[in-house]
Amino acid sequence: MDHHPTRFDLNLIRALVAIYETRSVTQAAERLGLTQPTISHSLARLREVYGDRLFSRGSAGLVPTAVAERLYEQLSVALHAIEGTLDATAAFDPFSSTRRFRIALSDIGSLFFTPPLLRRFQTIAPRIQVEFVQLSGGLQDDLARGTLDLAIGNLPSLHTHSRNQLLFHERYVCLMADNYPGVGESIDLETFSRARHVMVSSPASGHALVDGALAERGVQRNVVALVPQFSVLPSLLEDSDLVVVLPSRVAQLYARERRLRTVELPVPIAGFEVRLHWHARQDAAPAHRWLREEVMRDLSGL
Secondary structure (H helix, E strand, O other): OOOOHHHOOHHHHHHHHHHHHHOOHHHHHHHHOOOHHHHHHHHHHHHHHHOOOOEEEEOOEEEEOHHHHHHHHHHHHHHHHHHHHHHHHOOOOOOOOOOEEEEEEOHHHHHHHHHHHHHHHHHHOOOOEEEEEEOOOOHHHHHHHOOOOEEEEOOHHHOOOOEEEEEEEEOEEEEEEOOOOOOOOOOOHHHHHHOEEEEEOOOOOOHHHHHHHHHHOOOOOEEEEEEOOHHHHHHHHOOOOEEEEEEHHHHHHHHHHOOEEEEOOOOOOOOEEEEEEEOHHHOOOHHHHHHHHHHHHHHOOO
């Protein structure tokens, strides 16, 4: 039997890339919309072609060999380029498409952006799959490889390395219980400095920007608690003397849902831009263009 690597089809490359990225035959099958035996067969074929085990079982999933690492680096780029040429000429019907998209967001972005996007997609593209992932340090490479379709957030480091479009301008406010003692329509600097602050420790929280701006004005917050995620804040703040500084849209969302209210900060802090980022290779792809337009339509007015 001829096992020359030029004789296998594109689906084998897709299988290898999916297994590498998910570290799981089962998850790779789900991503590609195939059965687990089909992916297992593809992996067996790849092992035969390359004369290497490619993956071994580890405590956290499949572990790639050195050969698999090298193949992924080369084949993921090739796969993205090939699929890009196919996407550029293929019509895209969102209502019937089963395509999978990956969008990177911060945890606060997930809270605010995911519900409206999913509601919209369920109506106009009910069969597509959308995977929302956390922002990471490898965004530029992920967008370039095509393992990530979009990144959304305040990401100035990506501005010169991606196509991007402004979604909206955002600013910081102070969120507290609606019965917070001693605060009326606004909070003065002395009360703000003395207040018991909760801070989100996530790297993408933006608190470093806030503290830097406050420090320039000689203001230091009295931080009494660090929490890993924004989702815990409403239950902590309600009927308490705790306060938090966070972007206005999420603060207003929490205030509508719980017994909370927002007030302006006692010192001016520069706002920031929330932008949509993608790789230049995706500009002409109909499916990707549709995704970008939908995200812009659904999120820019929020």
